[in-house]
Amino acid sequence: MNKNVERLQNGIIKENPTFVLMLGMCPTLAVTTSAMNGLGMGLSTTVVLVVSNLVISLLRNIIPDRVRVPAFIVIVASIVTMVQFLLQGYVPSLYSSLGIYIPLIVVNCIILGRAESYASKNPVVPSVFDGIGMGLGFTLGLTLIGIVREILGAGQIFGAQVLPLADASTGKIGYTPITIFVLAPGAFFVLAVLVAIMNVVRAKAEAKGKPLPAAQGCLAGDCSSCGMSSCTGKSSTVEVKAPEEDKE
Amino acid sequence: MSDLLNVSSNPHVRDKVDTQRIMLLVIISLLPATVFGIFNFGIHSLILVAVSIISCVLSEYVFERIVHKKSTVTDLSAVVTGLLLALNLPPTLPVWMAALGGVFAIVVVKMLFGGLGQNFMNPALGARCFLLISFTGPMTTFAYDGVTGATPLALLKAGEPVDTMSMLLGTTSGTIGETSALCLIIGAIFLILCGVIDLKIPGTYIITFVIFIVLFGGHGFDTNYIVAQLCGGGLMLGAFFMATDYVTSPITPNGKILFGICLGVLTGLFRIFGASAEGVSYAIIFSNLLVPLIERVTIPRAFGIVKEKKGGDK
Numbered sequence A: 001m002n003k004n005v006e007r008l009q010n011g012i013i014k015e016n017p018t019f020v021l022m023l024g025m026c027p028t029l030a031v032t033t034s035a036m037n038g039l040g041m042g043l044s045t046t047v048v049l050v051v052s053n054l055v056i057s058l059l060r061n062i063i064p065d066r067v068r069v070p071a072f073i074v075i076v077a078s079i080v081t082m083v084q085f086l087l088q089g090y091v092p093s094l095y096s097s098l099g100i101y102i103p104l105i106v107v108n109c110i111i112l113g114r115a116e117s118y119a120s121k122n123p124v125v126p127s128v129f130d131g132i133g134m135g136l137g138f139t140l141g142l143t144l145i146g147i148v149r150e151i152l153g154a155g156q157i158f159g160a161q162v163l164p165l166a167d168a169s170t171g172k173i174g175y176t177p178i179t180i181f182v183l184a185p186g187a188f189f190v191l192a193v194l195v196a197i198m199n200v201v202r203a204k205a206e207a208k209g210k211p212l213p214a215a216q217g218c219l220a221g222d223c224s225s226c227g228m229s230s231c232t233g234k235s236s237t238v239e240v241k242a243p244e245e246d247k248e
Numbered sequence B: 001m002s003d004l005l006n007v008s009s010n011p012h013v014r015d016k017v018d019t020q021r022i023m024l025l026v027i028i029s030l031l032p033a034t035v036f037g038i039f040n041f042g043i044h045s046l047i048l049v050a051v052s053i054i055s056c057v058l059s060e061y062v063f064e065r066i067v068h069k070k071s072t073v074t075d076l077s078a079v080v081t082g083l084l085l086a087l088n089l090p091p092t093l094p095v096w097m098a099a100l101g102g103v104f105a106i107v108v109v110k111m112l113f114g115g116l117g118q119n120f121m122n123p124a125l126g127a128r129c130f131l132l133i134s135f136t137g138p139m140t141t142f143a144y145d146g147v148t149g150a151t152p153l154a155l156l157k158a159g160e161p162v163d164t165m166s167m168l169l170g171t172t173s174g175t176i177g178e179t180s181a182l183c184l185i186i187g188a189i190f191l192i193l194c195g196v197i198d199l200k201i202p203g204t205y206i207i208t209f210v211i212f213i214v215l216f217g218g219h220g221f222d223t224n225y226i227v228a229q230l231c232g233g234g235l236m237l238g239a240f241f242m243a244t245d246y247v248t249s250p251i252t253p254n255g256k257i258l259f260g261i262c263l264g265v266l267t268g269l270f271r272i273f274g275a276s277a278e279g280v281s282y283a284i285i286f287s288n289l290l291v292p293l294i295e296r297v298t299i300p301r302a303f304g305i306v307k308e309k310k311g312g313d314k
Helices: A002-014 A025-031 A035-058 A065-090 A092-101 A103-107 A109-119 A124-154 A184-207 A236-240 B019-041 B043-066 B077-087 B095-113 B123-134 B152-157 B164-169 B181-193 B200-216 B223-231 B235-242 B253-273 B280-297
Strands: none
Touching: A002 A124, A025 A035, A025 A092, A025 A103, A025 A124, A025 A184, A035 A065, A035 A092, A035 A103, A035 A109, A035 A124, A065 A092, A065 A103, A065 A109, A092 A103, A103 A109, A109 A124, A124 A184, B019 B043, B019 B077, B019 B181, B019 B235, B043 B077, B043 B095, B077 B095, B077 B123, B077 B235, B095 B123, B123 B235, B123 B280, B152 B223, B164 B181, B164 B223, B181 B235, B200 B223, B200 B235, B200 B253, B223 B235, B235 B253, B235 B280, B253 B280
């Protein structure tokens, strides 16, 4: 079970998809106008990620290597379609505010990246935990960005007014929203600042002699983290293909 | 061997010109427009100018202290940024917005990219656009003599008559420093005489813009309309003081001309076909982003190098 906990930790902290791996930037920048949207997008992606990791891991010995990417996409697309219908039926407001970004989960590079670099090479249970970890890491990143943007851009968190707004007509003193933060440029500002803070924390921890485990690329058997996409799945395969207790 | 024949390595001719001196000249050249703006709009505009400058200088000082860099406050570039930012603000803006704009200009647009000489965009204009997008209401409320009304440029766009003479002198509504075309031209002539700027960028900018509005403005060659378009809004301020910023304009002679043409066309497009009446700020920061490309295609031919013939030698 230790390995499963390690997968969770890996996804949420060590290789956080938003702040460390910088994956899935398109939904990250586009839908995080509010904390609710960020959370909704993150959880939808988590569900898709967990189920797709599960299915792909189950089928990993059946899918021929040559057609694995089309096969992955078919699996992911079916799951996304289901999630889309569920959202449309049960949370129509979230469905309309996320818009095109729900079907676009199909091509979200976190999902294909995890399928390619982890689920297709590892047994079912760790793959599911990998999906949960990565999904929660993504959710955490999106929600954080959403919270910061919502506070600065509207004075709200999850739609609740936390900073009383100023009213020029009645002369009430309060917070004047900085509208740019709920627009596209604000997403870049907030993401950049949050990543910078993460890097400062990491550097401080390393200086104290307690290094936070940095993303190690091929060493951890995790090609999606090293940014050299040309080598994906070449050197890492050997290490990961020899797990302690395989076979279900 | 006598000293006369002893030649050291270059440079041989030295000048007193340094960043501080150039920035000082720019500040002096902006004074007529600033003083006029303060007299025109009252004490609140003086506070805005002061706050904007202090905010810029202080953010540069504090940022450099935090990142342990040598302080560059004395080169006066932060003062110029603050002054230009203030001249681009409406006179009724709340003071804290001017301060926030100063912090944004220096920290985000200038220092995060490496400080003076490294910024890809004019800091003052970057901050103005930041404020314009964030606080659209206060940034587009222009009052003159206590009466809130449309700027001459907005009237012009709406097809209403404007008083060209007051636009030339500056006794009309607008941002603190942009209204008086006359004061800005006096400052610009001073800068040109001092050799700080040359006419390549502002000249091509204004000529291209005039051609554009004659062709597409819908008024033909109507002198009154052209003069109103030239004196209205931030065109004079932008053309002479912000488009000519050394850091964010091309260094090659042909690049400067191309840059000016880009500015003129974009300003014309924004003013005539855009939703808002003014487009100088966006035209300048947009063209700032094109500068690396412009420089790449306009590298001058070094002396003695023969241009390669197309198609090779068969």
